[in-house]
Amino acid sequence: IAGITQAPTSQILAAGRRMTLRCTQDMRHNAMYWYRQDLGLGLRLIHYSNTAGTTGKGEVPDGYSVSRANTDDFPLTLASAVPSQTSVYFCASSLSGAEDTQYFGPGTRLTVL
Amino acid sequence: RKEVEQDPGPFNVPEGATVAFNCTYSNSASQSFFWYRQDCRKEPKLLMSVYSSGNEDGRFTAQLNRASQYISLLIRDSKLSDSATYLCVVNTNAGKSTFGDGTTLTVKP
Numbered sequence: 001i002a003g004i005t006q007a008p009t010s011q012i013l014a015a016g017r018r019m020t021l022r023c024t025q026d027m028r029h030n031a032m033y034w035y036r037q038d039l040g041l042g043l044r045l046i047h048y049s050n051t052a053g054t055t056g057k058g059e060v061p062d063g064y065s066v067s068r069a070n071t072d073d074f075p076l077t078l079a080s081a082v083p084s085q086t087s088v089y090f091c092a093s094s095l096s097g098a099e100d101t102q103y104f105g106p107g108t109r110l111t112v113l
Numbered sequence: 114r115k116e117v118e119q120d121p122g123p124f125n126v127p128e129g130a131t132v133a134f135n136c137t138y139s140n141s142a143s144q145s146f147f148w149y150r151q152d153c154r155k156e157p158k159l160l161m162s163v164y165s166s167g168n169e170d171g172r173f174t175a176q177l178n179r180a181s182q183y184i185s186l187l188i189r190d191s192k193l194s195d196s197a198t199y200l201c202v203v204n205t206n207a208g209k210s211t212f213g214d215g216t217t218l219t220v221k222p
Contacts, residue, residue, distance in 0.1 A: 033210070042117075042200055042212035043157070058209065090156055098204040099145040104156035 003027070006091050006105035013081050013112050021076045021108050023091030031094045032074040033102065034058075034066060036087040043090060049074055050097060081112045116140060117203050119213035127221055130191045134216045136201030137183040146177055147202040148186050151215065157200055160186075191220045 004025040013019050025032065030051045035043035035058075045058030049068040063085060065077045074093075078085055089108045094100040119136045126132050138146075146163035161168065163175040163184050174187040184203075188195055201213035 035212075040214070042214040044212070045210060048209070059211075088154075098210045101147070101159045101162070102202075102210065104158070106156055107154075 004091060004093055004103055004105040006089075006108050008108060009106070010109040011111070013078075013110065015082055015112055016080050019078045019081055019110070021078075021089055021091075021110070023074045023076070023105060024072050025074075025091075025093040025103075025105075026072060027093060027095075027103065028071060029093035029095050029103075030071070031097050031100070032068065033092040033094075033098075034064070034074070034076045035090045035092065036060065036085075037090060037107075038087050046076065046089075048098075081110075083112045086110060086112045114139060115214075116211045117201055117213040119199075119201050119216050121216070123217040123219060125219045125221060126191055128191055128193060130220075131187065131189050132191060132218060133188075134186045134199055134201075134218075135183055136185070136203075136213050137181075138201075138203040138211075139182065140203070140205055140211075141182065143182075143203045143205055145204040146175075146184050147204075148175055148184075149200040149202055149212075151198045151200055153198075160199070188218075191218075193220050193222065196220045 007022045033048045034046040047066040091105040092102040094102045148160040149157040150160045151157040167176040172189045198215040
């Protein structure tokens with residue numbers, strides 16, 4: 001089934017640890033995105049990639065890094081997790097850019113203690 | 114001021130009611146607009162795009178007012194299944210999306 005997957009589904013992490021959230025899509029979409037959603041709030045863009053090999057910073061990029069080695073995968077890395085990074089993380093993709101419909105993965109619920 | 118602001122809600126309406134949400138945006142260079150629906154703790158899903166001429170999809174009508182920089186969503190004949198959070202999304206021509214904080218709708222029997 002075509003779509004976008006994320007792993008892990010949820011994770012509890014000790015502060016200071018490194019963590020990579022995985023995101024894979026099989027729709028051959030050029031653009032991919034990482035958002036975080038805190039309780040009661042909307043989604044905030046962390047990083048994005050308009051095409052394989054390129055990435056850009058969103059609204060809240062500090063403490064996060066991304067890579068886009070190929071079209072399908074867009075991992076998000078927390079180099080040294082802090083409690084304020086406790087959130088739900090959604091990965092999304094769109095055909096060519098933000099002007100297109102974005103399709104979201106099921107999310108990763110991350111708790112940093 | 115936030116780039117995208119939505120009615121705070123929550124909206125609690127009876128089945129069959131008509132309800133309208135507004136969303137204002139501050140960037141006059143915004144190019145495309147969407148409404149997404151998000152069910153509790155799940156991923157957002159596209160409800161409808163918003164076109165300059167306005168558009169309708171069944172019981173849902175979306176409108177854009179560029180001069181006043183707002184978009185609206187009208188839901189007619191509300192169903193219990195319409196209960197969700199509705200997110201307004203505004204995109205600039207630089208390819209960045211900004212989400213509103215969402216408006217929560219609860220439709221009651």
